[in-house]
Amino acid sequence: MDLLTVKDLSFTYPKTEHKTLDGISLRIRRGGFYLLCGYTGCGKTTLLRLLKPELAPFGALAGEIAYGEEFGAPPAPHEIGMVTQDPNEQIVTDKVWHELAFGLENMGLPQAEIRIRTGETAGYFGLTDKFNSPTAALSGGEKQLLSLAAAVITNPKLLLLDEPTSQLDPITAMTFLETLARINRDFGITVILAEHRLEEVFSMADTVLAMDGGRLIACDTPKAVCAALQDSRLFPGFPTAARLWKALGAKGEAPVNVREGKALMREACGEKTLLFAPPEKEKTDAPAVLAAKGLWFRFAKDGADVLKNLSITLRQGEVFSILGANGVGKTTLLQVLAGLRRPYHGKIKLNGRELSAYKRGALYKNGLALLPQDPKTVFLKDTVRADLADILITQGCKKEDAEKKAAEAAARMGVTDLLDRNPFDLSGGERQKCAMTKLLLTEPAVLLLDEPTKGLDAFSKRQFVSLLRTLSAEGRAVLAVTHDIEFAAAVSDTAAMLFDGELLAAGTPHAFFRGNTFYTTAAARMARAHVPGAISVEEIAEAIAKAIAKAQ
Amino acid sequence: MKAFGKLHPVTLLVYFVMMLAFSMFLRNPVTAGLSLLGSIAFCCTLTDKREKLEDLKFYLPLSALIVLTNPLVSHNGRTPLFFVNGNAFTLEAIWYGVFIAGMIAAVLLWSKAYSKIFTSDKFLYLFGRILPKTALILSVALRYVPLMKAQAARLKDAQKTLGLFSTGSIADNLIGTVKVYAALVAWSLENAVETGRHMKARGWNAGRRTAFSTFRFRFTDAVFLAVFAAAGTLLLLAAAKGTLYFGFYPAPTPLPTDPISVSAYALFGGLAFLPFFTETEESIRWTCLRSKI
Structure with a gap:
């Protein structure tokens, strides 16, 4: 018998007709590393939660979940570990050591055993320095590692992870995923990982489970799933190498990482170097909307400088993206530009007038708008409709007009059917859209976005890119700070890197990404030797197609 | 972590309860003075420059207020200095005001030290056993x-x-x-x-649970507790026999200087300065050790 067998499982939430899970059957082998992928709302979370008895949602359940003989009947809490998206809601206690000990305390183990197990686990996860720290003092990545450590410490037979890295930056996310792979390898703990950022994780898994609309549409090795799903609507979210393989005609086995993608390029191009001319963009002389000169900022009098003589100009209709590592001051820069924090030196001008010259309210009406990293903080009311009306009323709109205007704005953004939902119950992508709807009600000339693609799946991300392009066509300027290189490459007119308090290498995305080794797209890394200058799968495919046409 | 704070929560709790109780209930200027000086010395090792300054700004006016208000409300005493509205402003009342001010300051400073040393995890550990x-x-x-x-x-x-x-x-x-x-x-x-x-x-409420803590009861704790028990008993005996009694009104009684009282002063002084000595000893030892690195 397998570790876990799911037979013909269907699930419907109360008060809905629609089946969230529809006839799912699968077998989980012992020691496997399973990747569960699919767009938001496809039923990933519901499936994972149903596998963990204490977190199982209420609703109509049909079918069967059978656990292997190593589990108790029903499985005890410590036999199945779970880590979810939000680092803050799953940490229970105030100290790191207590968080590690919590599961063991609940099992009623003796003090001496808890002492040694917390010690060795802290060592394995690199949390020794933090052992006595308050949990509130940890970074997001450390919190997720702690949650993972607290799940592993009870020696579970199965680990379930529901988008554990969606709130982390790519580098921290890789550390987390590598630790997870190590646990799977070192202890043989079976892992089921739900993720939508597939670029790196695809080649880590030995089995990929793909879901769409509550159904399991594929369950096989990563390469086989690429071949099977190359025409499905999930494919645009698959790793760049696989998308390149499809664009080049899907011959042979699908590559799933950059190394294999490079081999594919060599096969397609031989020793030749193909020419690729990046699209020429006319130099715009659109007027500058937001201009900052010589900004210096630090948090405390005797602290270190976060911004050092930083200057930036944002023109009308420009999409500007700023990349940079964690803690380099990206969020701080946005807050300074938004007037929330004051630089101790330097000037910021909006439409030629200094920020301080604006009366307090005027700055945020037809002026600046900031989308914070956590879009939940944008909402104050318990329905989206009330929230949108509320901001209009704050701006001095009459109550009846406000409701009408709110409905119109929602229709424009395509969120009409979300109006009566609670902002907390929305998915990441939906919440993002509603937050943008609210922001746009202030008619901003400049949109400042803090990590706007955090937690979005590939589908929502593409929608978001086209929304930003529309806004820029309307003449609004957009400044996004992001870790998401693929997003920056797709959306920007100008890209730059923030490092040591300064902006480095501001230029067109093509100029910016072709020069970089680390801060560049997966496609650019694969293309480097054969199609230098290309930064997306489409550009590589186009260059190769041109070369073939020329040869004939 | 401070050296004194590294002791086991039980040891610390016994110490603070003892110091607070003796500071409040021993009516004796010598013990009150020792308690005040000990608490000041201890707090000095716990606070930085800015906090010390803020403390000064708080405690000096508070003490002055108490010293001045007592003669205004209490007209006991044999030595009137002058009269306000027909009421005597006496020397004894001023002395009593000084005593009360010192006692209150000492109690507040011991409480401050308690809140610095007795962090939430120690509190949880102690009360986690009961509840x-x-x-x-x-x-x-x-x-x-x-x-x-x-x-x-x-x-x-x-x-x-x-x-x-x-x-x-x-x-x-x-x-x-x-x-x-x-x-x-x-x-x-x-x-x-x-x-x-x-x-x-994660298994909360699933059955019998252990309350894990990172504290250990060490040999030092046993020594400290034994000392506390002995000193506490002696001081209680001395207090019960009334040898430590000191009266302010109508005229100050002579300061008890019999052998029992003197040894009680010495004992209490030792107790009051114990945290300060522990801290200083630790920091001297640390400086020596560090010079070898």
Whole structure:
């Protein structure tokens, strides 16, 4: 018998007709590393939660979940570990050591055993320095590692992870995923990982489970799933190498990482170097909307400088993206530009007038708008409709007009059917859209976005890119700070890197990404030797197609 | 971590209870003075420059106020200095005011040291044995405070750029604050429900549970506790026999100087300066050790 067998499982939430899970059957082998992928709302979370008895949602359940003989009947809490998206809601206690000990305390183990197990686990996860720290003092990545450590410490037979890295930056996310792979390898703990950022994780898994609309549409090795799903609507979210393989005609086995993608390029191009001319963009002389000169900022009098003589100009209709590592001051820069924090030196001008010259309210009406990293903080009311009306009323709109205007704005953004939902119950992508709807009600000339693609799946991300392009066509300027290189490459007119308090290498995305080794797209890394200058799968495919046409 | 704070919570609790009780109930200027000096010395090792200055700004006026108010309300005493509204302002009342001021300052300073040394985890450890569930709930609550503070700051920032708090008027600020706090409450309830589910998912309430702690009862703790017990018993005996008694009214009684009282002073002085000596000894030893690195 397998570790876990799911037979013909269907699930419907109360008060809905629609089946969230529809006839799912699968077998989980012992020691496997399973990747569960699919767009938001496809039923990933519901499936994972149903596998963990204490977190199982209420609703109509049909079918069967059978656990292997190593589990108790029903499985005890410590036999199945779970880590979810939000680092803050799953940490229970105030100290790191207590968080590690919590599961063991609940099992009623003796003090001496808890002492040694917390010690060795802290060592394995690199949390020794933090052992006595308050949990509130940890970074997001450390919190997720702690949650993972607290799940592993009870020696579970199965680990379930529901988008554990969606709130982390790519580098921290890789550390987390590598630790997870190590646990799977070192202890043989079976892992089921739900993720939508597939670029790196695809080649880590030995089995990929793909879901769409509550159904399991594929369950096989990563390469086989690429071949099977190359025409499905999930494919645009698959790793760049696989998308390149499809664009080049899907011959042979699908590559799933950059190394294999490079081999594919060599096969397609031989020793030749193909020419690729990046699209020429006319130099715009659109007027500058937001201009900052010589900004210096630090948090405390005797602290270190976060911004050092930083200057930036944002023109009308420009999409500007700023990349940079964690803690380099990206969020701080946005807050300074938004007037929330004051630089101790330097000037910021909006439409030629200094920020301080604006009366307090005027700055945020037809002026600046900031989308914070956590879009939940944008909402104050318990329905989206009330929230949108509320901001209009704050701006001095009459109550009846406000409701009408709110409905119109929602229709424009395509969120009409979300109006009566609670902002907390929305998915990441939906919440993002509603937050943008609210922001746009202030008619901003400049949109400042803090990590706007955090937690979005590939589908929502593409929608978001086209929304930003529309806004820029309307003449609004957009400044996004992001870790998401693929997003920056797709959306920007100008890209730059923030490092040591300064902006480095501001230029067109093509100029910016072709020069970089680390801060560049997966496609650019694969293309480097054969199609230098290309930064997306489409550009590589186009260059190769041109070369073939020329040869004939 | 401070050297004295490294002792076991039980040892620390016994010490602080003893010091507070003796400072409050021994009516003797010598013990009161020793207690005050000991608490000042201890607090000096615990605070930085700025905090010391702030403490001075608080304790000096407070003490002066007490010293001056006592003769205004108490007209006992044999040596009138002058008369206010027909009431005597006596020397004895001033001395008693000084004594009370010193006692109050000492009690406040010992409490301050207690709150610095007796951190939440020590409290939880001690009371977790008696009330394990209450202790865990306290731990969860303690985690919520910084979490909510951070979320409140984020909410406020986000709402500022959406036009809340924009006119700067009091009414607008008030409305904005109410809205932000309502949203904060909704958020924390949401968060708390999810945390509760996660607690259950990790086996909370599944049966008998252990209360784990990182504290260890060491040999030093046993020595300290033995000393405390001996000194405490002797002081109690001395106090019970009335040898330490000192009266202020109508005229100060002679200061007890019999052998029992003198040894009680010495004992109490030793107790009062114990944390200070422990800290100083540790920092000297650390300087020596560090010079070898």
